[in-house]
Amino acid sequence: MRFLRPRHTLDQLPALAIRPESVTTLHSAADYKAEMLHRIRSAKxxxxxCCLYLQHDEAGAEILAALHEAKLARPQLDVVVMVDWHRAQRGLIGEKKIPGQLSGNAAWYQQQAALHHSGVAIYGVPVQTRELFGVLHLKGYVFDDLVFYSGASLNNVYLHQFAKYRHDRYLLIENRALADSMTDFMREHLLASSAVHRLDQPELPATRHIRGEIRAFRARLKKAHYTFSASQEKSAGTLNVTPLVGVGKNNALNRVICQLIAHAKHRIVICTPYFNFPLAITREINRALKRGVQVDIVVGDKVANDFYIPPEQGFKAIGALPYLYEMNLRRFLKSHQKAIRQQQLQVHLWKDEDNTYHLKGMWIDDEYALMTGNNLNPRAFRLDLENALLMHDPEHLLLAQRTEELNSIMRHTRALQAYTDLDQLQDYPAEVRKLLGRLSTVRLDRLAYRVL
Known part of the structure; x- marks a missing residue:
């Protein structure tokens, strides 16, 4: 077995050889849902x-019902769901909690388990003692020998259940070694921990009673990595795939992300839903621009942010986040105006009516592609448990697929010509202006950028 060591460079990364015909890219949330249901029903x-949450709504109910039906039809089927421990035990933002009563998705999981008696196991993974300071942001689904990777979770908007959708990325790789590696990681490093408990069973321990286990669990996760038998030689007609994982400062995934930008010679394309790069990424982007590299950044318009609340629906503090990100983007554009005028730097703003944008990842020189749930922000770099699939394709075997995916993303974007193309503080609703002004006065806006 080989794994990522602290000083590995990109060309030294252990990897699995993958045939290009085993890779499929989907382009829509509706296809994501259809493929999920198909794979659940056909798994043997x-x-x-593994995702942030499986939500108690219509789409989530359809997914969970399909899991129970599959397990009842094929009792030998090993069915495991992992979601964030904290997120599963609270309601949606703004929803009131009833004292002494289990709320959120966990109560629903238990009700469905008692109803079906199928043996589907749903686990809560506590990456930190409080949700604010770290969540399970590990992504990836395994169906037999297929890895289905997306930054999306499972609810109505991610699965395009009704009129609205949240756009993400969706990659399928048919490869037993990769599927085994991802499954082994979940079993060895998540399910085997005493901090991880089933949410579909009654009498859950209170978080305060397992704080010691959670802290020890997080410490172990910082040393965890995917293991697999790496391909010793690159053979013609294949590409390399390396699964990566990281939590906390200066982890292996963070280092590879920065190495990718530093490696670029011609073009970098970056997708992020929340414009709030860590300093390490900003520095590498600036260095790439100095080297003459073309940089394209695709970010969601503030109204395409999943925290956006239309002014007519009333004000909530969480609804100020999209404006905070836009202010950050405006400052970035202002400081890079020369590169924008020269069209060396292009920032593309995604907006499709009232749908939302959740894309993450990078493409480097038509040679490397990073598929990840990492938001490329300080929270992802410091707090959450993140993972990714790095694809190295020097023969450009998947160039047509990558081009098609990028074209589908760019279809709903417009290129910003100057920082003045964006609204500024005085253009925002009064409640937003007031809150952001207070945050700035006491410098809490910097804290918000680090944890949200």
Whole structure:
């Protein structure tokens, strides 16, 4: 077995050789849902689902019902779902909690388990003692020998259940070694921990009673990595895939992200839903611009942010976040105006009616592609448990697929010509202006950028 060591460079990364015909890219949330249901219904040996949450709504109910039906139809099927421990035990933002009563998705999981008696196991993974300071942001689904990777979770908007959708990325790789590696990581480093408990069973321990286990769990996660038998030689007609994982400062995934930008010679394309780069990424982007590299950044318009609340729906503090990100983007554009005028730097703003944008990842020189749930922000770099699939394709075997995916993303974007193309503080609703002014006065805006 080989794994990522602290001083590995990109060309030294252990990797699995993948045939290009085993890779499929989907382009829509509706296809994401259809493929999920198809894979659940056709799985024969194992289903391992790992995401931030499986929501108690119509789409979530359809997914969970399909899991129970699959397990009842094929009792030998190993069905495991992993979601964030904290997120599963609270309601939606703004929803009131009833004292003494289990709320959120966990209560629903237990009700469905008692109803079906199928043996589907749903686990809560506590990456930190409080949700604010770290969540399970590990992504990836395994169906037999297929890895289905997306930054999306499972609810109505991610699955395009009704009129609105949240756009993400969706990659399928048919490869047993990769599927085994991701499943082994979940079993060895998540399910085996005493901090991880089933949410579909009654009498859950209170978080305060397992704080010691959670802290020890997080410490172990900082040393965890994917293991696999790496391909010793690159053979013609294949590409390399390396699964990566990281939590906390200066982890292996963070280092590879920065190495990718530093490696670029011709073009970098970056997708992020929340414009709030860590300083390490900003520095590498600036260095790339000095080297003459073309940089394209695709970010969601503030109204395409999943925290956006239309002014007519009333004000909530969380609704100020999209404006905070826009202010950050405006400052970035202002400081890079020369590169924008020369069209060396292009920032593309995504907006499709009232749908939302959740894309993450990078493309480097038509040679490397990073598929990840990492938001490329300080929170992802310091707090959450993140992972990614790095694809190295020097023969450009998947160039047509990558081009098609990028074209589908760019279809709903417009290129910003100057920082003045964006609204500024005085253009925002009065409640937003007031809150952002207070945050700036006491410098809490910097704290917000680090944890949200």
């Amino acid at each position: 040996n194992r289903i391992y689902l």
